[in-house]
Amino acid sequence: WRRSIISSIRNTNLSLIEWPVLGVLPGLLWNVWTDNIHGAADRTLKDYGGTFLFKGPWFANMDFIGTSDPLNAHHIFSKSYAKYRKGEDFKAIFEFLGEGIFNADGEAWKFQRQLLHSILNNEELQNHMTTTLKLKMECTLFPVLDARVGAEVDMQEVAKMFMFDNFCLWVLGFGYLCVDRHLDTFSCGKAYDDIEEAVVYRHIVPKGVWKIQRIFGIGSEKKFSTSIKVLDKFLYDVVKTKKQELHKEDKRLQHELLTQWMVADEREESSDKFLRSTDKFLRDIALTLISAGRDTLSSTLSLLLWLVATHPDVEEKIFGEIERVMIVMTRSARGTSRFLICKDDLHELVYLHAAIYETLRLYPPLPFEHRCATEADVLPSGHKVHKGMRMLFSMYSMGRMEETWGKDCMDFKPERWISDEGNIIHVPSQKFMTFLTGPRTCLGKAMSFMLLKFMVSSILWNYKFEMVEGHVVKPTPSMVLSMKDGLKMRVSKRKV
């Protein structure tokens, strides 16, 4: 039956009206989803020349247009950007992010974007991030890996916990290194995973169904309510402390993003200033920033480790490049530390940069994006859009299009990103949409490359990873691309 659903998606503009029992729908879709929804969507999009119309039951408001066409992307996210908003459905699904930038539209979004842009691109913040990252790797990540040498380790789990801990430190100023009452980032990380699971479910069942489940506290909605309480307790506690500390001059200079936000916001004048200083709003900002970075980076890190472990030629080139850069750079503390490339030399790691791009092309951490039409429109592909219709854009498919990437589009080949002169080739964002395109493009792209290059070069220099025999990597249904049964690897120390 699973195959028959997929083939009906392919052969018709899928109409589910005839399906008699609405209760069956969520279960069936869930199973298609768990059987690699991104791959299924990719095949469907290819069969339909990059765009298809999905018609749901008339009473469920589930119609949407799925697309991976670069011209449609440019139209929706850039040219006619004002006609396509995140919309109320998006806000309902992602309600746990509150009024943070992901859920904001219009003036509220503009204000947050401006402020966050200046905060995230601050050089001092970036220095602080690499310094603390180094400390964290030395005190938490490397001891964990050292203790598991020769044993089986789920590197996806390690990457997730490591990045959650780092983002708690960067956003809130608390993490494993600051042992105090705010320490319980482990249960918060778990709570966050449960929330994400509920959010995926909300994408594939009609709104009415999950709302009813919520009222009666059933299934993933039950987990959602419990987890949100765990997370909120932690966040509100920190927000209160940070607000009190804001009156102390030395605390105002701290680098954590929440404090930086409050200090920057103090200078701004606007009518909704009162709203922005409430505990709730500050909690939303903090959680949004943790969400923006934690999963995207842990997903990229674990997928890159997997691709490197299964492509020995790429591993050799990355390793060779680190060695070369290390020998040439006098600024590096060669031989005295396990961290050989300092922040200012990261730009020399061109091949690693290309390997990260290539990972993000094949496995975009956010595999799809959605928008809602505010008025009737026609897409460049000719598809008619009615007011209120949802657009689902597959970045996963876009990264695998033969027209853009050539016949070898399914191969992991970092070289495709490097020019004959040895520089990174620029691919326009409407063709490489991993960080989106248009006014809402990701604010953390440069920061992500900096952090990933710093982490990956240090990790690969010190450790070698091999796949555990028989472990199969397959995607799981989640908002952020991750591996269904984790990433089981065997770790050994390099003798360098």
Ligand code: HEM
């Ligand atoms: C590999 C890493 C990352 C990828 C692939 C990525 C991708 C994306 C994508 C696709 C969006 C658009 C989401 C939407 O509109 O619904 C986005 C937005 C955003 N990202 Fe990232 N991101 C990454 C890392 C980061 C990091 C580390 C930060 C910093 C904390 C960050 C901050 C943001 C912010 C603030 C937005 C909202 C922009 C807006 O709505 O105007 N991202 N990112």
